[in-house]
Amino acid sequence: MGYKTFASMNIAVVGTGKYCEALSAGLAKAGHNVFMATRSEYDEVSKELLARYRRICPSSIEYAGAVADVIILATPAEEVREMAYFLEDVRQKVIIDLTGLNLTRYSTYINTHAAIKAITGSQHVVKCYNRTGSENLVATESTADMIIAGDSKKAKALTALLAKDLKFNACHDFGGDELIPSLDQMANNWQNLSISAKVPGSIAYRLIKR
Numbered sequence: 001m002g003y004k005t006f007a008s009m010n011i012a013v014v015g016t017g018k019y020c021e022a023l024s025a026g027l028a029k030a031g032h033n034v035f036m037a038t039r040s041e042y043d044e045v046s047k048e049l050l051a052r053y054r055r056i057c058p059s060s061i062e063y064a065g066a067v068a069d070v071i072i073l074a075t076p077a078e079e080v081r082e083m084a085y086f087l088e089d090v091r092q093k094v095i096i097d098l099t100g101l102n103l104t105r106y107s108t109y110i111n112t113h114a115a116i117k118a119i120t121g122s123q124h125v126v127k128c129y130n131r132t133g134s135e136n137l138v139a140t141e142s143t144a145d146m147i148i149a150g151d152s153k154k155a156k157a158l159t160a161l162l163a164k165d166l167k168f169n170a171c172h173d174f175g176g177d178e179l180i181p182s183l184d185q186m187a188n189n190w191q192n193l194s195i196s197a198k199v200p201g202s203i204a205y206r207l208i209k210r
């Protein structure tokens, strides 16, 4: 797959927090059309991005889901059910679940990945962690590694290509859906440690493979 690339995909980014804003800018710079979807008002940073990048368009969640080839969900994890209900028929689309903490405390679903699959009917859902902040997403040189898991080969291949476009150092596939609870646990531990060390957004995963 190393030689392949996708030119100008339509990408829905749901959520307009700091992390989504950095992600949207990175994807637009790589040549993709980004539909920045919000349920509320855009903040000043989002407005500036919309003015600066012609490839970033303001959008409702419903519209972004309808026109997108791929949908990136990056709201708080407990909002995943509501957000997934807003998306219309996305059964054939790739959904990248970037949400942070797992849903165990909030619902009967084992995790956000299971909730998204059940609610949307899409089989192309991938869980994705880099556990870093917007600081590393906007860095010009590759810094962090991306870690992904899920049963869909199509979703994982596409995520690996987008990770490359976002200048991630590497994208590691850890396995199928059954591995996601372990990844959630690792990401939660990492987040807690990085918060205690007072470096939550500025450090990142980098794996060594021999």
Ligand SMILES: NC(=O)c1ccc[n+]([C@@H]2O[C@H](COP(=O)([O-])OP(=O)(O)OC[C@H]3O[C@@H](n4cnc5c(N)ncnc54)[C@H](OP(=O)(O)O)[C@@H]3O)[C@@H](O)[C@H]2O)c1
Residues within 6 Å of the ligand: 014, 015, 016, 017, 018, 019, 020, 021, 038, 039, 040, 041, 061, 074, 075, 076, 077, 079, 082, 083, 097, 098, 099, 100, 101, 128, 129, 130, 131, 132, 133
């Ligand atoms: N996978 C990773 O490695 C990784 C790394 C960093 C961050 N994250 C995760 O990415 C997510 C976003 O991070 P952030 O720093 O950007 O968070 P944030 O600043 O709190 O922003 C959250 C965004 O989600 C939107 N939102 C909340 N509930 C929604 C709903 N029901 N429907 C639609 N939009 C909704 C909010 O919109 P409103 O203004 O309308 O409330 C806001 O724009 C978090 O879950 C975080 O843990 C993951």
